[in-house]
Amino acid sequence: MPELPEVETIARGLSPLVQDRRIADLEVLAPGSVHGDPQAFAQRLAGRSICSVGRRGKLLLFELSAGQVLAGHLKMTGKFLFFPPGTAELTSHARCIFHLDDASTLVFEDQRRFGYLRCMHSSGLSAWPFYARLGPEPLQMTEMEFVACLGSRRAAIKALLLDQTCIAGIGNIYADESLHLAGIHPQTQAERIPRTRLGFLHRCLRDVLTRAVHAGGSSFRDYVDGLGRPGSYQDTFMVYGRSGQPCRQCSTELARIRVAGRTTVVCPCCQPRDG
Template structure:
């Protein structure tokens, strides 16, 4: 699933390509892919709208349109949004096609059909439970707020990082990588982390996210940016997807467990497990 760096990369690429472009038509080829309305209602609401900006909130891709509308995409596991020329031949997994003035098209493709698109007014977007309940953005999160989030729960730290209601945008890749950088076992209890450990985790999280954005994200399976290119950060991953291989620091074999229903890779020597019965620094 595209995480914060991948969605941020897509948003920046689409912003360059779409800012100021006018929508002239819409094709909904798989009705279940859209939230609310049908092809005719989307056509009426989107026609002649100008794309003013393309941004991100958590893992959501958010297009700001003229007239106070917002076109939102959740890419889920295999969703892709990119701009194609008029000569492009629409394929079976292209579920939403937005026609632009000048002939180009914005295509939402999703092989597994887990993703979706929604069209909202500002009030509707603010009231949408998924959007409304998103936690703060990690790149702008302050140490005091982050410490408060961790101190409020006995849950395992990996589960806290993945909880979009606590912190928005983090997925399996960057949770594993930030925990490794901070030397924290994924099963550590969030509330057991000292101030210095919590601050180190936030620093590691911000660092790995910024580095991944600079590299255009991580292409593990399906991810491509707005131009159809692969990301490059996967070559820099220290633990994610490397179970059984040697740790880059101590050369011990990396281990794999499941936390919060997700595969978690870590180094048993470099990452300490902190519990509330034994606080460490």
């Protein structure tokens, strides 16, 4: 699933391409990919101009004219692809096609059909339960806020990092990578981690996320940016997806465990269970 760095990369890449463009027409090819009535969805968007493209957690947000907002959750395999005039290449995974006023095209694709699009007025965004429950942005949290958010919780630290109501935008990849960099075992209860250690985790998390954004995200299955380009952060993974391989830091064989129902890779030496 695209996480904060991937969605941020998509938003930054699409913004200069579609900003101030008007949605001349759109086709909803898969009604299940939009929330609400597909015809009403299309009518609400047609004629709107795209004012900006941003992100909140793992949500891609298009701010439109007349106070409308188009939210897109990519889930497992969703993607937005931009095509200059006359270059659109549609696949069987195309779910919604936005025809822009300069003859360029923006296509929402989703192979596994878990992603969705939702249009609403900006005044109702905070009333949308999913949006309202999102926790703070990790790159905007201070160290003190991060420690206060996690320090008194009994849950496993990785479970809290994955909890979108606790902190928004972090998924399996960047939780594993940040915890390894901080030398913290994923199953450690947050309340048992010294505050100075949580502060160090905050710095590690920010470092990992920032470097991943600069690398254009991580591509190892379906993710590409708005122009179809893969990211490169996967080339520097320390632990994620590397179970059974030697730790890049100490050469110990990396172990695979489960935390909060998610496959997790950990170094038994660099991240001791009771360390």
